[in-house]
Amino acid sequence: VMVWLRRCTHYLFIVVVAVNSTLLTINAGDYIFYTDWAWTSYTVFSISQTLMLIVGACYYLTFTGVPGTATYYALIMTVYTWIAKAAWFSLGYPYDFIVTPVWLPSAMLLDLVYWATKKNKHSLILFGGVLVGMSLPLFNMVNLITVADPLETAFKYPRPTLPPYMTPTEPQVGKFYNSPVALGAGASAILGCTFAALGCKLNTWTYRWMA
Numbered sequence: 001v002m003v004w005l006r007r008c009t010h011y012l013f014i015v016v017v018a019v020n021s022t023l024l025t026i027n028a029g030d031y032i033f034y035t036d037w038a039w040t041s042y043t044v045f046s047i048s049q050t051l052m053l054i055v056g057a058c059y060y061l062t063f064t065g066v067p068g069t070a071t072y073y074a075l076i077m078t079v080y081t082w083i084a085k086a087a088w089f090s091l092g093y094p095y096d097f098i099v100t101p102v103w104l105p106s107a108m109l110l111d112l113v114y115w116a117t118k119k120n121k122h123s124l125i126l127f128g129g130v131l132v133g134m135s136l137p138l139f140n141m142v143n144l145i146t147v148a149d150p151l152e153t154a155f156k157y158p159r160p161t162l163p164p165y166m167t168p169t170e171p172q173v174g175k176f177y178n179s180p181v182a183l184g185a186g187a188s189a190i191l192g193c194t195f196a197a198l199g200c201k202l203n204t205w206t207y208r209w210m211a
Helices: 001-027 035-064 069-090 099-117 120-140 141-146 152-154 180-210
Strands: none
Touching: 001 035, 001 069, 001 180, 035 069, 035 099, 035 120, 035 180, 069 099, 099 120, 120 141, 120 180
């Protein structure tokens, strides 16, 4: 009975973390509409994606102990997001379909670290956290490259219900010295280790609760 209880708890965690990470990823930054806030949205988007990917991937990776499951977890997030985006797209929401696979190469790096360090959890937290944090903002640049022309889209799909605090007041292109990748990568590299540790700790807590 305890084995099945533990397994069910594990699967529940995977669903909860994957669904929530997908929702946060989709809603973290919308640089189609917030044209003037493109760099700001991109940076927030990169950091939130990094953290949500790494916490679930580390949890799944340390639970199974099998290198490769981090990439599998990124695939779960990708499929969930495709489903959500397809639903939005069918409702006329102009979201590009191709942006999500940028998680996969960062998750592969996480798997590689776990495998190369012979499943050393502390190396996974330190090296894996830094690698995912540094790489995902770079891969995430694909989002800005493949996205439809922001200005054209903003005029084509006006959002009159946009809350006042989200309304751009002036162009923000130079806000981060035109280096959102560097800012996102720097912040993510530091926070990535913290969230990798949290993912590993979630695994420990799951066993502890089920003991």
